[in-house]
Amino acid sequence: MPKKNPHENRRARVRERVEKIGFEGMADHEALEYLLFYVIPRCDTNPLAHRLIDRFGRFSAGLDAREDALQNGQGVGLRKAQFLHGITRATCTL
Numbered sequence: 331m332p333k334k335n336p337h338e339n340r341r342a343r344v345r346e347r348v349e350k351i352g353f354e355g356m357a358d359h360e361a362l363e364y365l366l367f368y369v370i371p372r373c374d375t376n377p378l379a380h381r382l383i384d385r386f387g388r389f390s391a392g393l394d395a396r397e398d399a400l401q402n403g404q405g406v407g408l409r410k411a412q413f414l415h416g417i418t419r420a421t422c423t424l
Contacts, residue, residue, distance in 0.1 A: 341367055344360060345364070345367075347360070348361075348364055358388050359379040359380050359389075361389050362379040362382055362389055363378075363379035365413075366378060366379060366410070369409060378405050378406070381405065382400075390418075392414065393414055393415065393417055393418045394418055395414075395415065397411040397415045398411075400414060400415065
């Protein structure tokens with residue numbers, strides 16, 4: 331019998347948690363993983379979210395990081411860095 335993939339339906343489960351409890355009740359890597367869904371449409375975003383949290387320490391620090399710092403060997407290209415960095419800029423000006 332094949333082993334069940336623990337990440338199967340992960341995006342649906344994470345989205346459901348955001349709807350139920352919002353970002354405040356989530357671990358930093360889960361909140362970042364959720365945001366990455368929008369720039370990484372079909373890949374597992376969990377490992378990248380963990381790498382970014384390991385590098386920057388917490389969710390908000392990753393969003394506050396400069397685009398070039400986000401791109402520094404973490405598997406984040408320009409588009410992803412602009413998206414993440416832009417979230418902070420957008421919410422500060424709204």
